[in-house]
Amino acid sequence: xxxxxxxxxxxxxxxxxxxxxxxxxxxxxxxxxxxxxxxxxxxxxxxxxxxxxxxxxxxxxxxxxxxxxxxxxxxxxxxxxxxxxxxxxxxxxxxxxxxxxxxxxxxxxxxxxxxxxxxxxxxxxxxxxxxxxxxxxxxxxxxxxxxxxxxxxxxxxxxxxxxxxxxxxxxxxxxxxxxxxxxxxxx
Numbered sequence: 001x002x003x004x005x006x007x008x009x010x011x012x013x014x015x016x017x018x019x020x021x022x023x024x025x026x027x028x029x030x031x032x033x034x035x036x037x038x039x040x041x042x043x044x045x046x047x048x049x050x051x052x053x054x055x056x057x058x059x060x061x062x063x064x065x066x067x068x069x070x071x072x073x074x075x076x077x078x079x080x081x082x083x084x085x086x087x088x089x090x091x092x093x094x095x096x097x098x099x100x101x102x103x104x105x106x107x108x109x110x111x112x113x114x115x116x117x118x119x120x121x122x123x124x125x126x127x128x129x130x131x132x133x134x135x136x137x138x139x140x141x142x143x144x145x146x147x148x149x150x151x152x153x154x155x156x157x158x159x160x161x162x163x164x165x166x167x168x169x170x171x172x173x174x175x176x177x178x179x180x181x182x183x184x185x186x187x
Contacts, residue, residue, distance in 0.1 A: 017041035017111040018102070019133075020049050020089075020119055022143065024059050025168060026069040027160045029141030031077055033133045034084075037113045040131065043083045044113075045106045046070055051088035057180045060147065063088040065171060072163035099126040150177045 017037050021030055037044050048066050053059035061069070067086050074084060085107060092101045099122050112123040112130045120130050141159060149156035156174075157165040168174065 014043055015041045015111070016043040016045060016107060016109040017113055017131075018045045018047060018106065018109040018123075018128075019113045020047040020102070020116075022049050022059065023066045023070060024061055024143045025146055025160060025173070026066060026073055026164050027141050027143060027146055029136040030070075031073050031161060032136035032141075033113065034074065034079065035077070036134055037131075038079065038083060040113075041111055043085065043107075045085040045087055045109055047102060047106065048086065048088040050091050052090040055176070055180065057147075057177075060177045060180050061173065065167075065173075069160075069164045069167055072167055073161040076161055076163040095122060098122055099128075147177050147181075150174045151181050 017040065019033060019037055021033075023030060034044060034046065048063050048070070050059055051063040054062040054065075067088065070086050071081075074081060087106050089102055089105045092098045095118065110129060112119070112128045113133050114120050114123070114130060115133050115135070124130050146156050146159050148154075149159070150173075160168070
């Protein structure tokens with residue numbers, strides 16, 4: 001039984017947290033958020049949000065590709081994978097139903113880690129304990145910036161764990177990001 005878990009009858013209640021992101025792509029800031037969150041809870045559910053989207057400029061990678069990126073990064077960082085759940089969750093597009101949808105896709109949790117204002121509000125209104133995530137150089141570690149660097153052929157690899165950079169290269173992800181940024185519009 002995890003150290004802060006409690007037993008109620010025959011049921012073990014685990015102190016389990018939830019961290020939501022799109023991870024387009026997974027970067028060092030995401031990894032830092034996971035490491036910080038694991039200092040507070042026994043287990044962490046990593047929700048791959050907007051799981052149904054891929055192959056567009058904002059969401060170039062599939063849910064499966066993002067899952068592999070996360071798995072590679074946590075393995076490379078020597079995190080205890082037995083304490084992690086990685087769960088893809090599609091968008092619902094009705095804010096009043098979104099928390100219920102997340103609850104339906106994930107194991108039970110009692111804490112939510114987020115800095116995103118809407119996510120914070122929705123989970124607070126649903127009665128969850130919400131904790132801010134310490135930003136890890138937020139002006140630098142943003143997936144949008146990583147994608148922009150890919151498009152400009154700038155050094156993007158320093159912003160993601162090495163195993164993630166290797167995986168993105170294996171799937172020709174940089175060329176995908178570049179192609180999705182193109183347009184056929186004139187003017």
